[in-house]
Amino acid sequence: MSIFSKVKQTFALMKEVDLDAIAKISKKIDLPEVMAAVGELDDRQLKGLMKMLKSQGKKGQHKLPPIDGDFYDLALQLTPEQRKIQIKVRNFMEDEIQPIANDFWNRAEFPHHIIPKMAKLNIAGLAYKGYGCPGETFLMEGIMAMELARVDVSLSTFFGVHSGLAMGSIYLCGSEEQKQEWLPKMQRMERIGAFGLTEPEVGSGAAGGLGTTCKQDGDTWILNGNKKWIGNATFADVVIIWARDEDSNQVKGFLVRKETEGFTATKMENKMALRTVQNAEITLDNCRIPESDRLQNANSFKDTAAVLKMTRAAVAWQAVGCARGAYENALKYTKKREQFGRPIASFQLIQNHLVEMLSNLTAMQTLCFRLSELQDQELLTDEHASLAKVFCSMRTRDVVSRAREVMGGNGILLEYNVARFVADAEAIYSYEGTKEINTLIVGRAITGYSAFVS
Incomplete structure (x- = not known):
């Protein structure tokens, strides 16, 4: 669809909207600038805009707020370029992965066909400098971990192992020759890596x-x-x-x-x-x-631990993604599910669960945002990363539990897109350092005493 056609369609839709309202809006915003922005939308984004505009012209319709787990608008802290990366990855996950996630999870198989498609996102080794890597911030690496896990924690884990642990080991501990041999190919996902520590x-x-x-x-x-x-x-x-x-x-x-x-x-x-x-x-x-x-x-x-410290922040972000996916799917369900002639989202006890979920999710997001800022400022410590891993993995458990609860029996069915998050949260709780081990790391930092068994 050409830009002209998009703009023409949008203006046609705007005729259905209250013209007085448009006149008021034109005093506040630059309409030509808005039209230029519309011209840059892809078909999927345009369809969403058209749907929203149409809904504005329906008198008497109860307007529901959008489903968005970023309640404190942390995305506004990203640059326009970073926001484009985030949206690109989100669209990929929703278009390519969401339709197949439950099936491959249920069969315990990996969708190898998505690796070349994922490679085109150009996010492997996102925060590394040189060797074909984008050289982005660790904050963006965390945002990517969240976006992947928001749809499929398994795929996020696959990516974290490859891009974080395997590439990170070579990036931090490899010789220049080893970096040159492996990192460019791994960044393009032509070679896939794994990380063997646990026995x-x-x-x-x-x-x-x-x-x-x-x-x-x-x-x-x-x-x-x-x-x-x-x-x-x-x-x-x-x-x-x-x-x-x-x-x-x-x-x-x-x-x-x-x-x-x-x-x-x-x-x-x-x-x-x-x-x-x-x-x-x-x-x-x-x-x-x-x-x-x-x-x-x-x-x-100590060199192994340096790799784990670098990647642990992304695991905390992964927990955020797991919680966000569960929350957003549960919220969507409660708006559609009706009992006693009303959407269950209108019931007090359901709203209590939703607000508790959002409170945990927002606390996790803001903590991880600051954690990544510390990492980008080269101020990250083991205890910083460990505190985020402890808190986020615990709160994620609570969020996914409440998400399943508001969905009743349907919450245990894969088709409603919450059951996977409930199960996968248990894995996040244990890997990259258990809650107990990470607790002792933080405890040692704040008391000056090591409680580790020697």
Whole structure:
């Protein structure tokens, strides 16, 4: 549709609207500027505008406010360019992912066909500088995590593992040669990454001693051990494996390519959350890794922790997205669902649940917004990230619970787009540091005493 046709259609619609109202509006705004903006709208956005304009001409119709979880208008703090990125990603998620999310989640399969489409968004490695990465802010990286999780937490997790943990490990700990080899391809999503830290018997205690070991043998390293819960690992081109050096007892990182002899990734079955994510159990049986594939700047667990600190803020934002998706879907439902001849959104107890949900969501959003500002100012600490992870993962649990409650029995059906969020919130609650571990990090910071078991 041409710009002229769009403008012509819009003016035709405006004839149906109260002309006196238009005259009043013209005194407050620049109508030619508005028409120019209309000309830039895509068909989907124009359809929404036309629908809104038509509704204005219907006398006596009860006008309902839009469904928007950004109650404090934090999006207004973004630049116009950043806002365009946000809207682009939101449209992609609603148009491409929303229609298929429940089906792939239910079948516990991954929609590989969306990777090339996702690559066109140009958001992988969003906050990294160089190597083909956009060099945006960490705030925008958080906003992206929220937008992805708002529709599908599984896809957000896939992306967070690839762009955050895997690319982040190379970005922070890799040599210049390793960055040049991997980051441009991973940014274009031509190569997919995974991150192997957690083990069958080592989760929260990773800093205290990994069971997976590495031992240098000339110009190669021999890796042995097992990893568990490794997202993307069944199809990733490279897995970042963290292992304990048998000689120095320090943690080192390795780029393990999927074709490496002795490397096996077996899909984990029967999960109740993040079912679309392809988590794997990994076996490393005398895998020989060349020195050139050892992360050259990863020499202790402190380097591993630096990667986790950088990505933990995005996980807090992911919790915001999960809560926002549940809230917005529940609010939409309550406006349409009628009982006793009225929409249930008009009932006091339902409104109480909705306001409690929005209160939690707004608190989470504002906390994460400030968290990302600190990260962009290079002021982020472990305790900053941990506090956000603790608070947001707890509040998300409450939001999704209330979302399911206002929907009654329908809340447990996938087709109503809340049940997935209820289940996926449980995974967010545990990964990237449990509530208890992150609580102790914050507790140590505010009291000066470490309560960790040594």
